[in-house]
Amino acid sequence: MRHKPYTTFAFFKAAVAGSGLLVVLLAFLEWGLGLPVFLPGIALLLLAFSVLGFRILQLIYKFQLSRIHDTNQVEALLWLYSRFTPSVNLPAMREVAGSPDFLKVLVEYYYSHQPQVIVEAGSGVSSIILSEVLKKEGSTTRHYALDHLEKYAGLTSEKVLNPHSEVLFAPLKAYHIDGNSWKWYDINVLEKVDKIDMLVIDGPTEDIQPLARYPALPLLKEKLSDRVVIILDDTNRRDEQRIIQLWQKEFGLHAKSMFTEKGTVVMWR
Ligand SMILES: C[S@@+](CC[C@H](N)C(=O)[O-])C[C@H]1O[C@@H](n2cnc3c(N)ncnc32)[C@H](O)[C@@H]1O
Structure with missing residues (x-):
């Protein structure tokens, strides 16, 4: 301070x-x-x-x-280090990157929910941590992390060593949702992916448009499994709170708030 x-x-x-x-x-x-x-x-x-x-x-x-x-x-x-010893140097956490308390929520949900397909919107330290946990557990869970910036997709990819984890460079693309224009990751990179049962939304960055993360569910709804768990970070921000209201109204989701420094909300059908 x-x-x-x-x-x-x-x-x-x-x-x-x-x-x-x-x-x-x-x-x-x-x-x-x-x-x-x-x-x-x-x-x-x-x-x-x-x-x-x-x-x-x-x-x-x-x-x-x-x-x-x-x-x-x-x-x-x-807690994270008690679960696994990373095989790579982890990048800095907090600030724009995921904070340890958010990363802990992700790992806890991996263990409790046992997802078969994980998709992350916004790659970074969260992708490295998840890939390390999957590798340590010998899991065959498929894990994809989207990034709209080639530089960060490349930097994260270098540290994602689990063969079932993949960082996908997905530049922002224009979409029309209910008559409004939005930008979001080019979801063509997820063409062969379906039945997502853990969706982590920590991108894109808020500067790209108001309610920057709203398009995640309208665009991916067909690809979500019935048991999907959706984890949204940065929910201390007004935009993310509004996004949760919209998603709850449009998709009838349940929501649970986790006490993390940036605010994390877990949602399910
Ligand atoms: C909130 S961050 C994603 C965080 C990621 N889930 C994590 O745990 O680190 C959203 C986006 O910021 C960008 N980014 C990552 N590291 C960055 C950095 N050091 N400076 C600026 N932007 C960064 C990437 O494009 C990333 O997709």
Whole structure:
């Protein structure tokens, strides 16, 4: 968290000293010079302190929450490493990449749901982790990860060593859904894929269009198995919350929220 000057003790001391001086000045103006400024000045001062106090409380809350999330990332990472030892160096997690608590949700669902076909929208560390888990378990589950950026598709592909996992470069393509124009991965690369029973949606990036991930279900609905589990990341964002509402309305999905730092929601029919 970035420290603001008003979160420091030095600022607090300066504010109290400054306010004391201001009160003396206001008193002098009112009773020495006869200007009616004392009460309005005090009212303004109280208002300024209330706004600052509120902002400081907000920052304390954010700070406490980020401490909880930081601890959860360490615990999730330890959990992941207790499950398997990666055979490649893992790229940096968090920020634009998947966070350990999200990756843990994916691995937990792999074990509990035993999918035969996994598709990921948005490749990266999640693809490497899933491919490593599948390899360790000797699984024949087919696993495909889409990426619209050739550079990242290539970088991730180099670290996906399980023969049943594949990173597919799928440039964004224009689609029409219910009369509206959208961009999404070119799903022709999934031509031979059907009965997807685990769909992980962590791409494309939000800058490509409003509700960037909405097209996932309208475009892939024919390819989903009846027992599909859909895992959407970044659900702390308003766009993703709206997407869940739309999908629930259009596809009658159940949804469960997982407490992760970016927000993760698991959905099923
Ligand atoms: C949210 S990321 C996908 C994250 C992926 N599921 C993971 O766990 O890392 C969405 C897209 O960002 C792009 N991307 C990946 N790494 C990136 C980086 N270091 N900087 C910018 N974009 C990146 C890729 O095109 C990726 O498909």
